[in-house]
Amino acid sequence: MIQDKECIIREFLMKDNENYNLTSLGFIQDFEKEISFLLELSQDLPMTTFSAWKHQLLNTYYAERQFPAFVQSNINVPLFIENIYSKAQNMVETKYWKESPAEVNTYIAAFKDSLAYLLPRDLFLKYYHYYFTTDLRLNTPEELYYYCQQITDTIFPLSSTEILEHVKNAHPVFCTGISKWLKKLIRQDLPEREDIHHETYIAFIEAIKKNRLAAPEQPLSIRNYAIGIIKNKFMESYRQRKTLVLKEENQLITLLDQKNPETEEWLVEKEKILNILQDPDNPLQKELFRGIEDKIEIFILHFVKGLSYEEIAIQKYGNLAPKELKRKTDKFRQDICRVKAPLCSHIEKIISKL
Structure with a gap:
């Protein structure tokens, strides 16, 4: 009978030790000694129901071993704080997986990373020092656990x-989370995705700092505001890209302008040259592109159709990884640069035939 009781008591203390890390915290110095002490305490406790007996035995044990004083004296001890932090992290993670998704987590979350359930160390310490004061009285490890749970739920x-x-x-952790979330909202097939993401992040942070969000307490409103920024940045990028294309297209004529006076006759000739560039059926186009036939397709798509190098790469090769997309666009850009000199030379020769 005594052996059975010892086994039961040992199981009680082992379970508490596993759940609350009593040995690592320093509360239990000698496990066998504590088992003997619990056996002594159990002699004077009446057995009504098993549950009541267990509850009374452990409460008496922690009172005799002065658990409340132990907690108070360890409030500012790093080992104790780390133990609470570990438990808090587990509680927050469990809460995240078990609860129905919070509205904020539905609209403001980067992939599987939740911003609503982040508990970085500095934030934990802020809460810890607010809730864990030296006048705190917790009678048992179970009370300590549920106190932590209550704080987490709050x-x-x-x-x-x-x-x-x-x-x-x-805060770096939350800023990183917001950055990931914004990137998630941007289409992956956009060639300027990285630039749009960077500009969107800057604009969004500025909007937060200047309190421009109309309803910061509404996650859906925040998401819509972010999408609005993304759309604006996309349109800005689109306009800049088109402006760049037009600028490069005019470089050919600009090169010739440097060699020819801005006369009415020359303006007419320029118009004819542009017509040749845009008309694949014009017999002079073959002469215009002589020696650079392998680069005609890219030239036409870029200068005549108005596509950017990134758009050409996607049209020809489909969606590419960022590095491969950059490699293709760099090659297109180099090819076009090599084309300009012979093309200008051909244009000068063709002018005499116009």
């Missing part, structure tokens, strides 16, 4: 307002 999930406040204060 704080998480973070609201969209709290998330934006952390971003506003330039």
Whole structure:
């Protein structure tokens, strides 16, 4: 009978030790000694029901071993703090997976990374020092656990307002999360995706700092605001790209302008040259492209059709990895640069035939 009781008591303490890390915290110094002490305590406790007996035995044990004083004296001990941090992280993660998705997590989340359930160390310490004070009295490890659980339930999930406040204060973890989230909203097949993402992030952070969001407490409103920025940045990029294409197209004529006076006769000739460039059936186009036939397709797509080098690469090869896309566009750009000199020479010869 005594052996059975010892086995039961040993199981009690082993379970508490596993759940609450009592040995690593320093509360239990000698496990066997504590088993003997529990056996002594159990002699004076009446057996009503097993559950009541267990509850009374452990409560008496922690009172005799002064668990409340142990907690109070260890409030600022790094090992104790780290233990609580580990438990808090587990609680937050469990809360994230078990609860129904919070609205903020539906609209503001980067892939599987949740911004509403982030608990970086500095944020934990802020909460810890607020809730764990030297006058705190917790009688058992179980009470300590549920106290942590109560705090976790109070704080998480973070609201969209709290998330934006952390971003506003330039918290690196939350800023990184926002950056990932914004990138998730941008189409992956956009050749300027990296640039649009960078510009969007800057604009979004500025909007937060200047309190431009109309409803920061509404996750959907925040998402719509971010999408609006992305659309604007895309249109800016599109206009810049088209402007660049037109600028490069005019370089050919500009080169000739340097050699010819801006006369009415020359303006007419320029118009005819542009017509040749745009008309594949014009017999002079073959002469115009002599020696550079392998680069005609890219030239026409870029200068006549108005496509950017990135758009040409996607049209010819489909979606490419960023590095491969850059390699293709760089090659197109080099090819066109090599074409300009012979093309200008051909144009000068053709002018006499116009």
